[in-house]
Amino acid sequence: MQIGFIGLGVMGAPMAANLIAAGHTVHLHRVKESTEHLVEAGGHRAGSAADAAKEADVVILMLPDTPDVEEVLFGTDGVAGALRPGALVIDMSSISPVATRSFAERITGAGGGYLDAPVSGGDVGARAGTLTILAGGTTAAFERATPLLEVLGATITHVGDVGAGQTAKVANQIIVALTIQAVAEGLTFAGAAGVDPAVVREALMGGFASSRILEVHGQRMVDHNYDPGFRIRLHRKDLGLALGSARAMDLPLPHTASAHEFMNAAIAQGLGEADHSALHRVLGNAAGRAAK
Incomplete structure (x- = not known):
C-alpha cells in the first residue's frame, strides 16, 4: 500500500x-x-x-x-x-x-x-x-x-x-496520569520511610496494586531514568483537553486538575521534555531529596 x-x-x-x-x-x-x-x-x-x-x-x-x-x-x-x-x-x-x-x-x-x-x-x-x-x-x-x-x-x-477515539484517549490519559501520580507518591513515601523503593515495587507487583504503570514507570522511578517515553509537556496538553471538555459539560474532574497542576510544577522545574514518570522527581525535589 x-x-x-x-x-x-x-x-x-x-x-x-x-x-x-x-x-x-x-x-x-x-x-x-x-x-x-x-x-x-x-x-x-x-x-x-x-x-x-x-x-x-x-x-x-x-x-x-x-x-x-x-x-x-x-x-x-x-x-x-x-x-x-x-x-x-x-x-x-x-x-x-x-x-x-x-x-x-x-x-x-x-x-x-x-x-x-x-x-x-x-x-x-x-x-x-x-x-x-x-x-x-x-x-x-x-x-x-x-x-x-x-x-x-x-x-x-x-x-x-469520528471523535470517539480521541474521547477514549483523553479518558486513557486521565487514568494514566493519576496512576503515575499514585505510583510516584507510593514509592516516594516508601523511600522517605527508609524502605528500599525497588523492593517495595517488586513486592507490590504481586498484589492488588500491580499495574503496567507500576511495572514500567515504577522501574523508571527506581532507576531515575526519565528519558522519553512520553513527554510531560504532551501529557499536560492531554489533561488540558480533558479539563476543557469537562468544563463544557459542567463535569468536575478534581484529581485530573491536581495531576495537571503537578505537571505544571514539573515543567516549571525544567522537566517538560522528560518522560511523565519524572513526576516522581518532582516529589523528590519537594521533599528536599532531588533525584539523581
Whole structure:
C-alpha cells in the first residue's frame, strides 16, 4: 500500500519503521538526522505534507497537538490540497475531539475518508507494534484501516463515530496520569520511610496494586531514568483537553486538575521534555531529596 506518514517523533518513527518492514511504500515527511535510518530502510523522503499525500492511498498523522494537525491537513502544502479521491486520513495523534470532528468533515468534503485512531502504549509499544489503538469513524473507514492498524497495534477497538477515539484517549490519559501520580507518591513515601523503593515495587507487583504503570514507570522511578517515553509537556496538553471538555459539560474532574497542576510544577522545574514518570522527581525535589 502507498502510505504517507507525517510526524516522526518518539512514537511516529518506530511506527513508520514497522510499516516499512511490513512491505508498504511509505512516504515520510519531517525526516531529520535522527530518522534518516527510515530512508535507509526503504522509506521515501517527502519534502512537504502534500508530497507525502499525493501518491498515498492512506495518510497517517502522528503529531504533537491540535494546531499541528490542522496545519498539516489544511495549511500551505497541506494534505487536503493533494489528497487523492477516496484516500483515507488516519490521525493517530492525541488531539481535541471537537476539532477532530471538524477536520473529518472538511476532509470528507474534499473527497477523502477520515479515522481518528490515537494510541496508548508509549515508545515501547510503538517499537514492538503492540500499541492499543482507539478508533473513531465509520465502519467502512475502520475496516479499511484495520490491516495497517494491525501492523502497529495489538489491541484495536472501534470505539464509535469520528471523535470517539480521541474521547477514549483523553479518558486513557486521565487514568494514566493519576496512576503515575499514585505510583510516584507510593514509592516516594516508601523511600522517605527508609524502605528500599525497588523492593517495595517488586513486592507490590504481586498484589492488588500491580499495574503496567507500576511495572514500567515504577522501574523508571527506581532507576531515575526519565528519558522519553512520553513527554510531560504532551501529557499536560492531554489533561488540558480533558479539563476543557469537562468544563463544557459542567463535569468536575478534581484529581485530573491536581495531576495537571503537578505537571505544571514539573515543567516549571525544567522537566517538560522528560518522560511523565519524572513526576516522581518532582516529589523528590519537594521533599528536599532531588533525584539523581
